[in-house]
Amino acid sequence: MxxxxxxxxxxxxxxxxxxxxxxxxxxxIVAIYSILSVFLYKSFxxxxxxxxxxxxxxxxxxxxxxxxxxYIFMLSVISQGFFYYGYYEGQSVxxxxxxxxxxxxxxxxITGGIxxxxxxxxxxxxxxxKIVTLMLLGVAFASKTKVSEFVPFLKKxxxxxxxxxxxxxxxxxxxxDDFENAYNGLLTRGTLKIGKFKTLKLLFKAVxxxxxxxxxxIAISMYFRGHAR
Amino acid sequence: xxxxxxxxxxxxxNNKAISFGELEIDDNYVLIHGKSGSGKxxxxxxxxxxxxNVRSVKVSGRIRxxxxxxxxxxxxxxFKKVARRSFLVLQxxxxxxxxxxxxxxxxxxxERVPMEILRLMGIDNLLERDINELSYxxxxxxxxxxxxxxxxxxxxxxxxxxxxxxxxxSNFKRILRKLLALEKRIVISxxxxxxFMDAQMKVKVTNQGVLVEEPQDMNIWSKAFDHVExxxxxxxxVLRTKDLEVSLGTFFIHDVNLEVYEGEIVGLIGANGSGKxxxxxxxxxxxxxxxxxxxxxxxxxxxDLWGKVAYMHQNPDIQLFETSVLREISLGAKEDVRPxxxxxxxxxYLHMDPHTLSRGERLxxxxxxxxxxxxxxxxxDEPTSGQDPESTLRIVxxxxxxxxxxxxxxxxxxLIKGICDRVYLMKEGTIHEIDPKxxxxxxx
Numbered sequence: 001m002x003x004x005x006x007x008x009x010x011x012x013x014x015x016x017x018x019x020x021x022x023x024x025x026x027x028x029i030v031a032i033y034s035i036l037s038v039f040l041y042k043s044f045x046x047x048x049x050x051x052x053x054x055x056x057x058x059x060x061x062x063x064x065x066x067x068x069x070x071y072i073f074m075l076s077v078i079s080q081g082f083f084y085y086g087y088y089e090g091q092s093v094x095x096x097x098x099x100x101x102x103x104x105x106x107x108x109x110i111t112g113g114i115x116x117x118x119x120x121x122x123x124x125x126x127x128x129x130k131i132v133t134l135m136l137l138g139v140a141f142a143s144k145t146k147v148s149e150f151v152p153f154l155k156k157x158x159x160x161x162x163x164x165x166x167x168x169x170x171x172x173x174x175x176x177d178d179f180e181n182a183y184n185g186l187l188t189r190g191t192l193k194i195g196k197f198k199t200l201k202l203l204f205k206a207v208x209x210x211x212x213x214x215x216x217x218i219a220i221s222m223y224f225r226g227h228a229r
Numbered sequence: 230x231x232x233x234x235x236x237x238x239x240x241x242x243n244n245k246a247i248s249f250g251e252l253e254i255d256d257n258y259v260l261i262h263g264k265s266g267s268g269k270x271x272x273x274x275x276x277x278x279x280x281x282n283v284r285s286v287k288v289s290g291r292i293r294x295x296x297x298x299x300x301x302x303x304x305x306x307x308f309k310k311v312a313r314r315s316f317l318v319l320q321x322x323x324x325x326x327x328x329x330x331x332x333x334x335x336x337x338x339x340e341r342v343p344m345e346i347l348r349l350m351g352i353d354n355l356l357e358r359d360i361n362e363l364s365y366x367x368x369x370x371x372x373x374x375x376x377x378x379x380x381x382x383x384x385x386x387x388x389x390x391x392x393x394x395x396x397x398x399s400n401f402k403r404i405l406r407k408l409l410a411l412e413k414r415i416v417i418s419x420x421x422x423x424x425f426m427d428a429q430m431k432v433k434v435t436n437q438g439v440l441v442e443e444p445q446d447m448n449i450w451s452k453a454f455d456h457v458e459x460x461x462x463x464x465x466x467v468l469r470t471k472d473l474e475v476s477l478g479t480f481f482i483h484d485v486n487l488e489v490y491e492g493e494i495v496g497l498i499g500a501n502g503s504g505k506x507x508x509x510x511x512x513x514x515x516x517x518x519x520x521x522x523x524x525x526x527x528x529x530x531x532x533d534l535w536g537k538v539a540y541m542h543q544n545p546d547i548q549l550f551e552t553s554v555l556r557e558i559s560l561g562a563k564e565d566v567r568p569x570x571x572x573x574x575x576x577x578y579l580h581m582d583p584h585t586l587s588r589g590e591r592l593x594x595x596x597x598x599x600x601x602x603x604x605x606x607x608x609x610d611e612p613t614s615g616q617d618p619e620s621t622l623r624i625v626x627x628x629x630x631x632x633x634x635x636x637x638x639x640x641x642x643x644l645i646k647g648i649c650d651r652v653y654l655m656k657e658g659t660i661h662e663i664d665p666k667x668x669x670x671x672x673x
Contacts, residue, residue, distance in 0.1 A: 151328065151333050151336055151337060152336050155336070155337070162337065163337065166327060166328040166329065166333055167327050167328075169328075169329040170327055170328055170329050170360060170361075173329075173359075173361045177361060181542055181544070181547040181548075182547050182548070184510075184513075184515045184540070185542060185547060185548035185550075186550070186561075187514075187535050188513050188514075188515065188535060188538070188539045188540045188599075188604075189539055189560070189598065189599060189602045189604075190535060190537070190561055190602055202550035202551070202560075205550055205551075205552075206547055206548070206549060206550045207547075209546065209584050210544075210546045210547050213321070213324075213546060214321075214324050216283060216284065217319055217324030217325070218324065218327050219283050220274075220283050220319065221317075221319065221324065221325050221326075221327065222327075223279075223283070223309065224312050224316050224317050224379075225338050225375065225379065226312075226313065226338065226379075227337070227338075228309070
């Protein structure tokens, strides 16, 4: 008798595809992982691979995202490894490498010494795993959730939140577009030789004035579309 | 009894005051016309309470809109009441929209997407499209569809035709008739007055106040360009493309073979979303392309086009960088800027911040700034939007006087017929040259 049903890789891949999940399941899994990341410590590492597997299935350019995740993870390990809070609180730690001994005149006395500790590395791995897991889940969620699906969902719970999310989602590409258009405006007028600082100043002026005008127009529009109370 | 009336209405900005005087409106279909910068938008904003509630400008006088009365401008409460019963479609089309895609735009306001209105506007195919990817004309249709979906008693529209192609304009007129049959009240502020000659009341905004007055000429656009002489003996080709292709996401332009001769004015027409702006951006080296672009007969790289083929964006605000008009025009200027200031009628604004000017005036500042950098070819993307015929003529005069090679992208077919030596039609992702005499609504 087979206790475990036969599951091919393809079936597993399909099961992990957030694109076919209902929105509430997607929100549920992101929420559960967020809560567990607060309450679990070492045991979070045991559940992290599931989230990472979901992320790899759902993120289209997963290699690029994984590379960024790796950098973040390493940053966490290195920063925690060298600046572990337990060391400064006087806990007993295993020193792997001294960078600056506490006995070093001036700098050592001021900083209390800097050392790479085993406990710091472990803490960095745990913190890094939490950050990376939540980041990957977030990216996977964003990749496989249409805004048109998400906004009505938010609207059910909070109209203001839905509106804010909708505006933010539109504003991010608008800011990028405005910068690009303003830059192109200078480019096409052949005025980019005026120096980097002046170019930046001009770009910022054009973009900020345009964005403030847009903000005013959005405020007007919100009143007429019944969103301002 | 009039549904809208105001008396002694005056709006005081920091540097100027506009006095609108008094007016009573009891007709359902009203056209507001007047020169660029005369205060049409300010009047609409004041009547509706946008001024002084969102734009903090001082107002004096009495206003009554339906049963909502106010003294010295609407208070925030009466503005909210006005906003519940009326709708304003803003002049800056994309400022009307604040969601990521078309579906969200409707889902924010309604429980379901009003497909019948989308079909009426001919935009049901845009439902899943990202707002940022739409052309200005498509955005304008979405904004109008939202206004119609709200079912307000009064709809105010500021330059609703500015970015619409000719077919969409005819469609818009049909929609207006339907709305009027439903006893809606429509107030339209437009420069293209000949489209609205059937309006029951025509109000002209002038420096002396508002006057109930017919527009001077039914179709000034067609007569305005009678004096323009076409250039026939053009020889030197300044810009040529060979099998140009541009790919932008799912949008694709192919087999573009275009020629622009020295001192020639070339028109580029086509329906909303047909790819005119995308082509213009490729020609000016802003976006990547494949195929060849030749300047003065020499094949050039994309970078070499910068500064030689200048592109004027549809949104003038994003091309205004300096703190005064004079500094703006002088930025990157390679020659004396005075002739440009003179011809484009910008003398009195020289020390003003360009952002405080009307849309039409801002466009003229951008045109002057671009022309003064002495590019070989200038691409003007919808230079007539928000412009009265007089301002348009100033731009045309500047183009003709300084003998620049120009590509004009416009939905103003009379302008294209009147001043262009040759015309290209953008259709189905490619261009076809057509005789300027044959330019009409039917070919688009």
